[in-house]
Amino acid sequence: MTGQPLLGVIGGSGVYDIDGLDDVRWQTIDTPFGAPSDQLMFARLGDQPLVFLPRHGRGHTHTPSTVNYRANIFALKLAGVTDIVSLSAVGSLREHLPPGTFVLVDQYIDRTFAREKTFFDTGLVGHVSMAEPVCHRLGDALEEAAKELGLPHQRGGTYIVMEGPQFSTKAESELYRSWGCAVVGMTNMPEAKLAREAEIAYAAIAMVTDFDCWHPTHDAVTAEAVMQVVALNSANARALVKAVAPKIARMTGTSPCYTALDGAIMTAKLKRDPKLITKLGPVLARWQLTQGV
Numbered sequence: 661m662t663g664q665p666l667l668g669v670i671g672g673s674g675v676y677d678i679d680g681l682d683d684v685r686w687q688t689i690d691t692p693f694g695a696p697s698d699q700l701m702f703a704r705l706g707d708q709p710l711v712f713l714p715r716h717g718r719g720h721t722h723t724p725s726t727v728n729y730r731a732n733i734f735a736l737k738l739a740g741v742t743d744i745v746s747l748s749a750v751g752s753l754r755e756h757l758p759p760g761t762f763v764l765v766d767q768y769i770d771r772t773f774a775r776e777k778t779f780f781d782t783g784l785v786g787h788v789s790m791a792e793p794v795c796h797r798l799g800d801a802l803e804e805a806a807k808e809l810g811l812p813h814q815r816g817g818t819y820i821v822m823e824g825p826q827f828s829t830k831a832e833s834e835l836y837r838s839w840g841c842a843v844v845g846m847t848n849m850p851e852a853k854l855a856r857e858a859e860i861a862y863a864a865i866a867m868v869t870d871f872d873c874w875h876p877t878h879d880a881v882t883a884e885a886v887m888q889v890v891a892l893n894s895a896n897a898r899a900l901v902k903a904v905a906p907k908i909a910r911m912t913g914t915s916p917c918y919t920a921l922d923g924a925i926m927t928a929k930l931k932r933d934p935k936l937i938t939k940l941g942p943v944l945a946r947w948q949l950t951q952g953v
């Protein structure tokens with residue numbers, strides 16, 4: 661990727677749009693993996709273009725398991741997005757991360773089991789690295805913006821992704837704590853994996869809304885309580901997006917995320933399924949150039 665980065669923002673629970681943008685246009689995008697969660701919003705922030713997608717759709721119609729993550733990431737790729745900032749509500753697994761804290765996640769444990777997790781299939785097999793699931797450059801930009809805004813935040817922390825949609829039992833919550841996780845949520849996987857396969861840099865802002873159900877002096881989480889805190893936090897989330905957008909536009913150099921498919925494809929040239937290659941179009945476009953295919 662040698663041109664200017666194009667920021668894509670995925671909004672989580674309670675963040676179904678971003679106000680105060682110019683030239684706002686919602687557009688339907690179809691993909692070979694079906695429809696994304698909603699139309700994509702194309703807009704401008706100052707002189708920076710930006711693309712926004714509400715993960716659960718406007719009106720919150722998709723569960724964490726029925727979000728079409730492949731269609732969402734494919735649609736953002738089709739729109740030319742190079743860098744994703746993902747917003748999420750999460751439960752805190754740590755005393756020092758109270759509601760209102762923004763965790764700039766750096767690792768994941770993926771415990772989801774009922775979702776399509778890859779663009780690859782029989783006829784084209786690829787294995788990308790997920791050792792560093794979050795783009796460091798985006799993390800730097802987010803940290804700088806959070807500091808400038810004076811937002812309570814922590815750089816780094818493991819987000820455990822559960823299938824849901826039910827919240828955890830106390831035993832599960834304690835298990836995740838014993839594994840060293842910082843926060844628990846239901847949506848960042850397979851989103852981050854698919855972004856990596858699509859060679860889009862990815863970073864997540866996990867907005868703490870509750871103490872899940874492990875805390876001795878806090879009530880167990882409810883959806884209602886989450887949405888109350890999200891309502892208080894969403895102004896900060898939108899401010900953070902607006903503060904980080906110009907920093908992302910000014911990023912120079914490159915990110916290893918943009919070339920994640922190099923060395924990842926296993927299938928012999930002659931055994932590759934041309935229909936699948938065509939279907940994956942924009943996901944494979946850069947890699948194909950390196951292949952002389």
Ligand SMILES: CSC[C@H]1O[C@H](OP(=O)(O)O)[C@H](O)[C@@H]1O
Nearest residue numbers: 672673724748749845846847886
């Ligand atoms: C309403 S609480 C549960 C719901 O909120 C989070 O979603 P998102 O990451 O899109 O903000 C959580 O992962 C669950 O899907």
Ligand SMILES: Nc1ncnc2[nH]cnc12
Nearest residue numbers: 749750751844845872881
């Ligand atoms: N405690 C929790 N568990 C899972 N997802 C959440 N989203 C917000 N709070 C959560």
